[in-house]
Amino acid sequence: MSHEREIHSAAEFDAVLAAGGSLRGRRIQSVDLTDRTFALLSASTADAVFLGCPMQPEAAAKVRADGALVFPPVPDLPFDPYRARLYSPAELYEGITARPYEETPDALSYAWFLRTRADGDIFSSMLRSLHDDAISDALDEALAGRRVVGVMGGHAMVRGGAPYAGTARLGRALTRAGLTVATGGGPGAMEAANLGAYTAPLPDAVLDEALELLAKAPSFVPSITDWARAAFEVRARWPRGGDSAGIPTWFYGHEPPNAFAARIGKYFANATREDGLLARSTAGVVFLPGAAGTVQEIFDDTTPNYYAAGTAPTPMVLVDRAHWTDRLPAWPLLTALAEGRPMAARIALVDSVDEVPQTLERLTAAR
Structure with a gap:
């Protein structure tokens, strides 16, 4: 789906109508339309999709009659499953200067996740999937x-x-x-x-x-x-x-x-x-000393580089020789996998973070 068809704000909504007067085929994502009833009643909304957009009942009835799909807002959630933008720190930590972390949107969303992740409810699963797909977009x-x-x-x-x-x-x-x-x-x-x-x-x-x-x-x-x-x-x-x-x-x-x-x-x-x-x-990717999660990321990144065909592998720089050769010997395995493959020219092990920028530059230029 082309991003040009998406509308993410009330200002974008108004600009589209001012330019052409039609919402046909548009995807309107998490925009409050409660005060834009006249515009919705006047515009063509055939084949449009409204994702989590509050609107007056008469406007919702009209756009549905036009053939639009309307996914209404979900009440009582600490997050918006249809959100159109990434989070900001201020949004996730709203109120942190006056209230404890446990009362922030971030903590409340985690609490909701803990309550629902194993309850077998298809609705909860769908909400998580909708949210994550919106974040990827x-x-x-x-x-x-x-x-x-x-x-x-x-x-x-x-x-x-x-x-x-x-x-x-x-x-x-x-x-x-x-x-x-x-x-x-x-x-x-x-x-x-x-x-x-x-x-x-x-x-x-x-x-x-x-x-x-x-x-x-x-x-x-x-x-x-x-x-x-x-x-x-x-x-x-x-x-x-x-x-x-x-x-x-x-x-x-x-x-x-x-x-x-x-x-x-x-x-x-x-x-x-x-x-x-x-x-x-x-x-490129820089891997600092870490434990199981970082090891997983190293080999998650290795797999597409190992099988890369027609595209240059992504540079990989591992930092701290002792960590990646002795404590968690990921480097020997990585070099063994890379032997004889294009990715061999795109991996490096360095001793300190100070070496990383120049090493990344060198690996990017490698053929």
Whole structure:
């Protein structure tokens, strides 16, 4: 479906009608139309689809009579299954400065997920699928034409430590090189990379100051509330941060989303989230030290590179030689798989994050 057929806001709705007066074949997504009854009664809506658009009863009856499909809003949900855009940190953490994390939309959505994921209710399953498909659509639109580099790493990396600071410098360097940083959107290494991207357009000293402020709440354990409030304190002090993407999941609800990714595509289905994150990392993927989740991501990324036919494999850079050869020996297996294949020229193992930007550049140029 062409994105040109979609309408995502009241302003876009008005502009379409002003230009041609017809909604025929359009997809109107999560737009409040309760005060646009006259427009709906006047316009042609044949073959249109209205996804979660509140409207007056007479308008709904008319568009249905035209042959439009109307998917009404679902009441009493902490999320919008038809949403047209990615999340922002402020949206997921609404009220965090005055209320505990458990009362935010993010936490309420996770609580709903816990209640419904194993109840066997096809309606709940459908709502999760609708939401996740809408997020995928929004990600495609948000990242179209961008050179996206994925930065993968574990959630256990704490604020205030040298690894966290190094990962933040990496995110800053990649962003300043014209790349869009995308992470798993959670805490630890993921937050550090998004923080670096956030500080990229600001003076170098800002990152150092931000690291000091964040260190007062080193981890999301035991208090997500304190951890999140420290991040929003940084955002309030420097409100004009840089762009990056975070792609977290409610499947790992104990991992809250970090507040430094400007664009957040949060999923219920972790498998969809993992595949989507790696597939959209078209400029390469950096794998920082991590545990089972990061190992899974390495080989999720390896499979399409191993079988790549007609397209260049995506660059893969593993960081920390000791970690990936001794503690979790993913590198020997990766090199064994790559032997004799085009992907062999697109993988690298480096000792520190400082080597990553130049290594990515070299791998991208490799034939």
